[in-house]
Amino acid sequence: MANNVVILLSHSILLLGAFLSALVKNYKTSRLISCLSTILSFFLVLDLSYRYFNNIETTFLSLVIKNWSLFIIDSYAIVMALTSTFVGLLILFYSFDYMSHFDRQNQYYFYVTLFIASMLGLIFSGNLIVMYIFWEITSICSWQLISFYRGNLHLAKGNKAFLVTFLGSALMLLGIAMVYIEHGSFNLVDLKGKQISDILAFFLIVGMIAKSAQLPFHIWLPDAGVAPTPVTALLHAAVLVKIGVYTFGRIFDFTFKILPEFQQFEIVISVLTILVAGFMAFTETDIKRILAYSTISQLGYIFLGFAVNVKISVIGAIFYIVSHALAKAGLFLSAGIVEHNTNERNIHNLGGLSNTMPITSVCFLLCGFSIIGLPIFSGFWGKFFIFKGIIESGRQVTSLFAMIGSVLTLLYILRVYNKVFLGKKRFDVREQSPVMVAVVFILSLFSMCLGLFPKVVLDLIKI
Amino acid sequence: MKILLIIGVPLILxxxxxxxxxxxxxxxSLIVSIFSFIISVYLYFSKEEVIINWLPELNAVLMLSNDNLASICVILTSFFTLTVIFFSKNILQKFRENIYFSNILLTFAVSNIIILxxxxxxxxxxxxxxxxxxxxMIRFITKEEDEFNIASKTLIILGVTDFCFFLGMILLITSANTYLLDKLNLDVKNNTLIFSLLTIGALGKLGVVPFHNWIPDTAYKIPSAVSGYLIGAIDKIVGIYWLVRVTKDIFVLTQHNFLMLVGALTILIAVFMALQQHNLKKLLSYHAISQIGYMIxxxxxxxxxxxxxxxxxMVNHTLYKTLLFLSCDMVEKTTGDVDLSVPKGLSKFLPYSFVFALVASLSISGIPPFNGFSSKWIIYQSLVERLITTRSIITIFVLxxxxxxxxxxxxxxxxVIHSVFLSKTSDTDVNKYINKEKFYSVLPMGVLAILCFIFGVFAYEIPIKYLILPMLDYNKLSVFGLWQAKLAFYLLCVGIVLGVIVYLLSNYKTRVGKVYLLGEEEKLKEATIPATDFYLSIKEIYPFSLIYHLAEQKLLDFYNWFYGIMSFLAFTVKSIVQLEIFDxxxxxxxxxxxxxxxxxxxxSGNLHTYLAWVFISILILTLIFIL
Known part of the structure; x- marks a missing residue:
């Protein structure tokens, strides 16, 4: 079987799963279909990575339609696909218990599965137009999922997220059209190594920073916290915001050449985002908003790694995508357990939960350490490579600012942990449910193990 | 193989x-520590190199080898691990034993990896x-969930300095283009940022002013024996080890005026703070900070x-400071508290601890012939030597x-000695004491006390000759006016013996009689000044009064400053970002x-408005066609 077919198959299974889960009335069947299709898809991506890294390729089916090469396969895409499907799968498991008492679960599973499917489609897109189509499908899914509860507030926040990201993607579409005018192709392979002008790069980047909630388009992400927790975890950790950084890397590091002044502009935006979002996270009191600002800030590091565009910083950025996906999903889902059990999100009203919820408490701490970038946690390696790249490129001042961002991470993560899990006990709640706790445990375990054995991921990153 | 054993065994166990x-x-833990100590001594006599390819692509290879500096530091860490574990057979009920021993072993293994x-x-x-x-350790050692801020405060202070260290290390790796810790001989002037960042890392670990505030808080929270181990010994060995590497190997050896000033300020600020402490644990930890000043x-x-x-x-400090913390642990176990404002009068109840604590106190105060004096004297000599060549005002201030x-x-x-051991206390209080002086607690303290004495009297013959000079790869100590430790010791002995003889020959008798109160009530006991009030007068002298006032208000706390500045910046950023124009x-x-x-x-739906628009449009189109 050709690699293209595997991609197509994994994608189709997810799409099929999504639509089937929407059609089925029974919620249990719906989630089973959604889950099975994601599991299958994950294994197909695993199979694909095995084929790719062992050079097993049979080219009896070429998916080129009207000079449009649909797919691209490289280690970058594979790492992203594995991360997205794996974290997506864990979030689905978590949703079983979390969403069990809500209505319209079939809709939920439909959008989530479609979300993961479109993410896969985007990752393997070898063409700017195909990429854009999947890009917009994810926007629609996130729009619907953020406003899933259908209250006025939820609808408003969903609309806000959709409009802000759409503003960016509309400009990006303009950029894509300009790419075609300048270079006569949408295929990423054909465009490789081509120099693009600053204005074109600007149009393209607006879409990405809007999607990844970088300054000044960061405003929609903290508000998206009104969505159910598994959705916010999916948005923040695995799928939506990672689309922006993934495309950024794909277009500005692996495809086009950009001018140095534009590179400087990217770096300034990233550093500003790291600092501003870090400070914002430090002032918030809503646990989900804090974690949302944390996501914005941490994505700044990934952008920075790609923007510096030294080999080691790009490796660092890809590595940090994986670390951040695992750890941030862990943090959000732990926060979800807290919210689920206490019905409270303000950190000043919480406290003393480490006594009654010890596993969640420890998992939160471990995932937090990974985000901070403390040694033996996977986040350390990501940040180490990014910083190494920054310094190798001779930007010492940038590295100092980025370091202040890391200190801020330490401050706000510990602040949340102290307020929520330590201190005076305010809620007498038990740790539940086992599935939710198990998912959080797996994520924190992975965050730690990848720190001890970073080679597992590094071997996959061949650039 | 020995290197692997000394790291792997404590790490796994x-x-x-x-x-x-x-x-x-x-x-x-005891078996592991005995085993490790024996291995560490063996290791000193053989040079080994072990390479474990953990991440060869990233050059993060576990390359362990022992030069003299590393070997002796490993012997020291092993010795203190053994001492503290041996001592810790009974620990207070409120602490978790498994965390206690596990943390000691893991700290031991990790510090050895850093050193080797x-x-x-x-x-x-x-x-x-x-x-x-x-x-x-701080977060999980106690069974009650309180005072969580101390753990976070510690992690934040150490985190800030560790991030500096992190950046400094990457800068060093990139600038020197090597991953190996070797004699790099970089120039400080051209690499000031690297030097500063690496030094801040070491200063944070050592707890030098202004990064010192985590130490008293940590010591207050954790068992005293572990404080002795962590604050008294391990952090000092690792911190000083790294500082020596930085100043001597990575950079060219030179005078660092700013660091000297930091050292001097550390000595003064910490000792002033210690003077007014009512809690023995905090007092000892402030002295631990003060003593680092001398090393710096x-x-x-x-x-x-x-x-x-x-x-x-550093070596002497680890000895007497561990001994002091172990004595403190004995006091806490016996009386249940470490409050200096309550007279304890333990000299008869804990005679061994009293003698050992006295030895350690004299050592830390730099009284001859004990070890503290020997090392301080050498530091003074170095300052005088520097003063002769530079005539700098900074050196005078530091001296x-x-x-x-x-x-x-x-x-x-x-x-301390007065309050804990020599003060008078009521019989009812004494009856509540539980005698904790057992063999396993007295032996390690005794060994440390003897070493304090030997390292003082035979400073040049034993520790400097066999430990310090080999550590630093120097052949001999050549300097003017060496302190004649042995001679001074003999003279002191003669003086003491003469004093005793005079006392015995004087036929002096003490008359015990009734106190005449002229009908008033007896208030003698209440009139006794508690030890904590000894230096109250210093507190009232300007500018000390101001300094103490600021310290009481927590305004000299780096953590509070740092947290405050960050909060201020955060709220400023928030108020700017929330402006409409940025949304x-x-x-x-x-x-x-x-x-x-x-x-x-x-x-608007009015016909005349639309007609006006049509008219304007026709006018524009006509103009376009004409032009």
């Missing part, structure tokens, strides 16, 4: 200990882990003598601070509605 019950945890590693990335990783272990002053003086003095003082600090240390320990959504919405309302007003 440290993790296993985490799951063991009290007695098993103790015995297992020749790879900078490995040092960086394990440096961070050492900080995390302190956090875990010695090492940053940039002379061979200074480095020898600094490192020797005066060092001397003054020593005098205040003595004053502080007079308070793309609100701002964009406003523009869309404004533009929309303009167009909407133009579409």
């Amino acid at each position: 440290g993790i296993i200990t985490l799951f063991l019950k009290k007695v098993k945890a103790y015995w297992l 590693s020749k790879n900078l990335i490995i040092i960086l990783i394990f440096w961070g882990i050492l900080g995390l272990l302190v956090y875990f 002053v010695g090492i940053s003086s940039g002379t061979m003598l200074g480095i020898i003095g600094g490192v020797f003082h 005066i601070s060092a001397l003054f600090g020593s005098a205040l240390t003595l004053a502080s320990f007079i308070k 793309v959504y609100v701002f964009g919405k406003k523009i869309v509605f404004r533009v929309g309302s303009v167009f909407s007003s133009l579409h």
Whole structure:
């Protein structure tokens, strides 16, 4: 079987799963279909990575339609696909218990599965137009999922997220059209190594920073916290915001050449985002908003790694995508357990939960350490490579600012942990449910193990 | 192989200990520490190199080898691990034993990796882990969930300095283009940022002013024996080890005036703080900070003598400070508290501890013939040597601070000895005491006390000759006016013997009689001044009064400053970012509605408005065609 077919198959299974889960009335069947299709898809991506890294390729089916090469396969895409499907799968498991008492679960599973499917489609897109189509499908899914509860507030926040990201993607579409005018192709392979002008790069980047909630388009992400927790975890950790950084890397590091002044502009935006979002996270009191600002800030590091565009910083950025996906999903889902059990999100009203919820408490701490970038946690390696790249490129001042961002991470993560899990006990709640706790445990375990054995991921990153 | 054993065994068994019950945890840890100590001594006599390819692509290779500096530091860490574990057969009920022993073993293993590693990335990783272990110790050692801020405060202070260290290390790796810790001989002037960042890392670990505030808080929270181990010994060995590497190997040896000033200020600020403490644990930890000042002053003086003095003082400090913390542990176990304002009068109840604590107190105060004096003397000599060549006002200030600090240390320990051991206390209080002086607690303290004595009297014959000079790869100590420790000791002995003879021959008798109160009530007991009030007068003298006031208000706390500045910046950023102009959504919405309302007003539904538009359009089109 050709690699293209595997991609197509994994994608189709997810799409099929999504639509089937929407059609089925029974919620249990719906989630089973959604889950099975994601599991299958994950294994197909695993199979694909095995084929790719062992050079097993049979080219009896070429998916080129009207000079449009649909797919691209490289280690970058594979790492992203594995991360997205794996974290997506864990979030689905978590949703079983979390969403069990809500209505319209079939809709939920439909959008989530479609979300993961479109993410896969985007990752393997070898063409700017195909990429854009999947890009917009994810926007629609996130729009619907953020406003899933259908209250006025939820609808408003969903609309806000959709409009802000759409503003960016509309400009990006303009950029894509300009790419075609300048270079006569949408295929990423054909465009490789081509120099693009600053204005074109600007149009393209607006879409990405809007999607990844970088300054000044960061405003929609903290508000998206009104969505159910598994959705916010999916948005923040695995799928939506990672689309922006993934495309950024794909277009500005692996495809086009950009001018140095534009590179400087990217770096300034990233550093500003790291600092501003870090400070914002430090002032918030809503646990989900804090974690949302944390996501914005941490994505700044990934952008920075790609923007510096030294080999080691790009490796660092890809590595940090994986670390951040695992750890941030862990943090959000732990926060979800807290919210689920206490019905409270303000950190000043919480406290003393480490006594009654010890596993969640420890998992939160471990995932937090990974985000901070403390040694033996996977986040350390990501940040180490990014910083190494920054310094190798001779930007010492940038590295100092980025370091202040890391200190801020330490401050706000510990602040949340102290307020929520330590201190005076305010809620007498038990740790539940086992599935939710198990998912959080797996994520924190992975965050730690990848720190001890970073080679597992590094071997996959061949650039 | 020996290197692997000394790291691997405590590392693996440290993790296993985490799951063991009290007695098993103790015995297992004891066996591991004895084993490690023996191996460390063997290691000194053989040079080994072990390479484990952990991440060869990233050059994060576990490359461990032992030069003299590393070997002797490993012997020291092993010795203190053994001493503290041996002592810790019974620990207070409120602490978790498995965390206690596991953390000691893991700290031991991690510090050995830092010391033995020749790879900078490995040092960086394990440096961070050492900080995390302190956090875990404070966070999980007590069974009650209180005072969580101390653990976080510690992690934040150590985190800030560790991030500096992190950046400094990456800068070093990139600038020197090597991952190996070797004699790099970089120039400080051209690499000031690297030097500063690497030094801040070491200063944070050592707890030098202004990064010192985590130490008293940590000591207050954790068992005293562990404080002795962590604060008294391990952090000092690792911190000084790294500082020596930085100043001597990575950079060219030179005088660092700023560091010397930091050292001098550390001596003074910490000793002043110690003087007013009512809690023995906090008092000891402030002295631990103060003593680091001497080491910093010695090492940053940039002379061979200074480095020898600094490192020797580190060794001496680990001995007497561990001994003091162990004595403190005995006091806490016996009386249940460490409050100095309550007279304890333990000299008869804990005779051994009294003698050992007295030896340690005299040592830390720099009283001859004990070890503290020997090392301080060498540091003073290095400063004088520097003064002769440079005639710098900074050196004079540092020298005066060092001397003054020593005098205040003595004053502080007079308070301790009086309050804990020599003060009078009621019989009812004494009846409540539980005698905890057992063989396993007296032996390690005795060994430390004897070493304090030997390292003082035979300073040049034993420790300097066999430990300090080999550590620093120096052949001999050549300096003017060496302190004649043995001669002074003999003279002191003669003086004491003569004093005793005079006392015995004087036929002096004390008359015990009734106190005449002239009908008033007896208030003698209430009139006794508690030891904590000994130096109240200092508190009232300006500018000390101001300093104490600021300290009481927590305004000299780096953590509070740092947290405050960050909070201020955060709220400033928040208020700016929340301005409408920075909100793309609100701002964009406003523009869309404004533009929309303009167009909407133009579409009013009135015929004459539309006719006016048609007329204007025709006019424009005509103009376009004509032009």
